[in-house]
Amino acid sequence: MSENNPFLRALAMYAEAVYRKDVEAFAALYDQDVHVFDMWGAWSLRGLTAWRDMASGWFSSLGDERVVVTFDSQESTVTEDLAIGYAILTYTAVAPDGTTLRSLSNRATMALRKTGECWTIFHEHTSAPIDHQSLQAIVSRAEC
Template sequence: MPTQHEVEEARIREQIDKIVEGIRAKDLKALEQVYTPDVVSFDVEPPLQHVGIAAKLKNWTNVFTFFQDVSYEIRDLTLTVGDEVAFGHGFGRLSGTLGNGTATSGMWVRATFCFRKTGDTWLIAHDQVSVPLDIPTGKGATDLQP
């Protein structure tokens, strides 16, 4: 029989799976269900922070406009689960066909997810996506692989 910790970790992984599925389906309603209304997102595009579910969904709308077909994958996700909060980190990659028909394998980014438990549901209250910085050039290192 699984421990309570294993049950909660499985629930969180189901939420991450919903993000992957929602992005692939370009389904904003599905994505809205995995974030808290007051989510704070430190995404790769400006500004420094995006506050609230509307801002987070606007970021996903931008992605869906940029890509004709889009896929998303998470690799090496590690979770730490408490009673009411949890966090995880791993690597994510958007890929697919751009609006102009060009196929792209995308780039790997570092991803951190912070969850808050509401009832029996784990929702993302904060996320952060970043790329390493090449300090001498001041440019993001977008060609790294996990």
């Protein structure tokens, strides 16, 4: 991972915050006026308070489980004050003993802007393809 690429750095920090279930570290990645098109539940979420509340609910719902986030197929474009990237994110729930409980993948696109010396995500969009027959989201790459 390039330390100079804000998108890759954000992905790594995102994965760490999710694993630690650290709402504040998670929220610190995002801009105050973030607008998220999340794949789960709400059509969209606007503002850091709404996004922080989503993370708080998600992390507290995990109980003693942890979520390991990995990413691949990442691509990004970075300019002086704007970075846009996309990747496939895989979320794997693990029990306290390390046993894999379940896993799913989705596609994520993030747009970051630099304000001063800080890069923050101001837009995030997650998605998964939809099976034409069942109209169900395909959350495993093996199904594609």
